[in-house]
Amino acid sequence: MSGKDVLKEIIATSGGEFYTPLPHGYKPGKTKYVIITGSVMSGIGKGTISSSLCKGLQDRGLKVEPIKLEAYLNVDAGTLNPFRHGEVFVLDDGAETDLDLGTYERMLDKNLEEDNFVTSGRIYQTIIEKERAGKYLGRDVQFIPHVTGEIKNVIRELAVKSKADIVVIEIGGTVGDYENMFALEALRELHYEEGHENVCFINITYILQPKSLGEQKSKAAQLGIKRLIEMGIQPDIIVCRSESHLEEKIREKISLNTNVPLNRVFGVHDVSNIYSLPLSLRESGFDEMVLETLEWNKKFKTNGNKGLKEWVRKTSVSSKEKPLLIGIAGKYTGSSDTYISILKALEHSSFAVNRKIDVKWIETTEIEKGEQSVEKALKGVDGIIVPGGFGVRGIEGKIAVAAYCRKNNVPYLGLCLGFQIALIEIARNELGLRDANSTEFEPKTKHPVVDILPEQKKIEGLGGNMRLGGKDVEVKPGTIAAKIHGNAKKIRRRFRHRFECNPEYIEQFEKAGVVFSGKAPGQPIMQILELPKHRFFMASQFHPEFTSRPLKPNEMFLAFVKSCMR
Ligand code: GLN
Numbered sequence: 258m259s260g261k262d263v264l265k266e267i268i269a270t271s272g273g274e275f276y277t278p279l280p281h282g283y284k285p286g287k288t289k290y291v292i293i294t295g296s297v298m299s300g301i302g303k304g305t306i307s308s309s310l311c312k313g314l315q316d317r318g319l320k321v322e323p324i325k326l327e328a329y330l331n332v333d334a335g336t337l338n339p340f341r342h343g344e345v346f347v348l349d350d351g352a353e354t355d356l357d358l359g360t361y362e363r364m365l366d367k368n369l370e371e372d373n374f375v376t377s378g379r380i381y382q383t384i385i386e387k388e389r390a391g392k393y394l395g396r397d398v399q400f401i402p403h404v405t406g407e408i409k410n411v412i413r414e415l416a417v418k419s420k421a422d423i424v425v426i427e428i429g430g431t432v433g434d435y436e437n438m439f440a441l442e443a444l445r446e447l448h449y450e451e452g453h454e455n456v457c458f459i460n461i462t463y464i465l466q467p468k469s470l471g472e473q474k475s476k477a478a479q480l481g482i483k484r485l486i487e488m489g490i491q492p493d494i495i496v497c498r499s500e501s502h503l504e505e506k507i508r509e510k511i512s513l514n515t516n517v518p519l520n521r522v523f524g525v526h527d528v529s530n531i532y533s534l535p536l537s538l539r540e541s542g543f544d545e546m547v548l549e550t551l552e553w554n555k556k557f558k559t560n561g562n563k564g565l566k567e568w569v570r571k572t573s574v575s576s577k578e579k580p581l582l583i584g585i586a587g588k589y590t591g592s593s594d595t596y597i598s599i600l601k602a603l604e605h606s607s608f609a610v611n612r613k614i615d616v617k618w619i620e621t622t623e624i625e626k627g628e629q630s631v632e633k634a635l636k637g638v639d640g641i642i643v644p645g646g647f648g649v650r651g652i653e654g655k656i657a658v659a660a661y662c663r664k665n666n667v668p669y670l671g672l673c674l675g676f677q678i679a680l681i682e683i684a685r686n687e688l689g690l691r692d693a694n695s696t697e698f699e700p701k702t703k704h705p706v707v708d709i710l711p712e713q714k715k716i717e718g719l720g721g722n723m724r725l726g727g728k729d730v731e732v733k734p735g736t737i738a739a740k741i742h743g744n745a746k747k748i749r750r751r752f753r754h755r756f757e758c759n760p761e762y763i764e765q766f767e768k769a770g771v772v773f774s775g776k777a778p779g780q781p782i783m784q785i786l787e788l789p790k791h792r793f794f795m796a797s798q799f800h801p802e803f804t805s806r807p808l809k810p811n812e813m814f815l816a817f818v819k820s821c822m823r
Contacts, residue, residue, distance in 0.1 A: 260452020276402035288416035296481025297463040301498045304357035308364040312535040313544035317557040322421035327429040328436035332378040343594030351726025408443035454552045460492040464499040479514045493550045532572035536565040580613035584638035586658045588651035602805035606818040621654030640668035640821035643675030649698040670817040671796025677707040687769045708759040736774035741816040750799035758783040793820030
């Protein structure tokens with residue numbers, strides 16, 4: 258029985274025990290599905306391998322659409338602490354997502370949307386809203402089939418909307434977590450309904466290599482994959498992540514214990530350059546094998562790897578010159594995932610200028626507490642980035658860093674909060690407003706040079722209600738911002754903020770030499786500032802890092818990096 262027949266049979270029982278809503282226009286078999294799960298542990302590069310596969314498939318001319326299913330109950334990632342969970346990545350449509358969506362956007366060089374990111378919280382929210390609206394027609398609403406049914410539905414909706422050849426579904430977390438049980442069950446059902454030729458299960462596992470033994474051990478991986486099989490999911494392909502090259506003996510053990518033929522067990526060991534992964538996966542036959550399991554081996558031929566080779570060449574730095582040292586003055590500096598898009602944007606610029614970039618983390622809370630002087634903290638850096646952030650901790654340290662950069666002609670790039678910090682610093686030290694501040698940090702300040710956006714005043718609660726997503730920025734002709742953006746009059750960038758430059762102080766700032774070179778069309782919201790006399794002092798209310806792409810580095814980052822080289 259093919260997938261189509263199974264679906265027909267299910268539809269015929271409408272009102273029975275099944276719950277398989279099919280979105281309007283859904284054609285079974287038109288879109289195929291690749292499902293990526295992880296076993297043994299998280300943090301082994303599931304998102305990287307998944308996005309590299311997407312890239313390889315895209316390179317063959319397939320229309321690929323990724324979707325990440327996150328297990329947590331938050332409706333989106335907006336309320337998550339970036340220190341615990343990594344950066345909140347903002348999409349053009351304003352969705353606040355997991356940082357993996359950034360990896361997919363950069364790898365595929367395309368904008369994703371809210372539908373490419375689904376949390377359990379969002380699924381439950383939909384279910385409760387539907388139940389209250391009486392949409393389940395008197396049925397008791399159950400985990401199976403309703404939760405699983407809604408999960409299948411969001412996936413199929415994406416298939417219809419995107420008209421993709423392949424939807425690549427990445428399941429957050431690890432097999433065996435209680436949290437993603439329903440997602441896995443939903444995908445088992447999807448496989449049953451769509452048919453084996455339309456669904457490919459890939460498990461990414463980890464091969465341990467304890468130092469004390471000095472050899473690879475496969476038991477944890479075997480047990481992890483067995484959990485999947487116990488749930489009725491037979492993986493088609495297994496990717497073994499490991500520190501060093503996968504031993505043949507291990508590949509055989511994995512194959513024997515998981516019913517996966519040897520030629521479908523792939524090894525991916527640690528590499529320093531993730532940009533080479535799509536090509537090395539291609540060379541190992543990985544994306545070919547995915548297409549074979551989907552019975553697509555005659556379609557979508559490669560172009561001889563030319564595109565992927567070109568990509569590897571363009572995403573590397575050949576120069577042996579001493580790397581630039583860029584300071585990032587933040588407060589979550591213990592985890593690089595917190596600022597991943599900034600690190601990536603720097604990397605994109607480094608490809609463009611063919612110069613390596615190292616990062617020095619500057620913990621602004623230490624400067625604030627007087628444990629470290631600014632001079633010492635900034636020693637040796639070629640330029641400074643003050644990234645986005647929330648809350649008062651570390652703020653005075655950041656203001657001290659901005660003051661140092663401004664007075665000592667050190668290149669400064671301010672991102673969102675870094676824009677507001679520059680305003681406070683200039684107000685205090687140039688406008689003579691000694692107690693200038695943002696009302697975010699000092700609600701009763703006498704000089705609120707940074708204040709809450711009028712539209713934000715009425716809003717209560719913290720979820721999904723900032724000024725969010727892609728918006729137009731009018732660039733003032735004749736400014737540095739205009740020059741670096743190729744004299745564009747309008748650019749589109751992504752925002753995530755509640756506070757802004759208080760319009761009442763604009764004139765005073767301008768008199769002191771601040772040029773507001775980017776504004777919101779038709780609104781007094783300042784979006785870029787620059788100091789023309791400085792070597793490079795620019796800041797934006799938006800996050801330029803979210804739209805930087807490997808072969809199209811963001812203009813502000815590139816200009817900043819170039820000024821650091823001078
Ligand atoms: N906390 C500031 C605001 O809400 C800056 C936000 C940010 O840097 N993303 O406006």
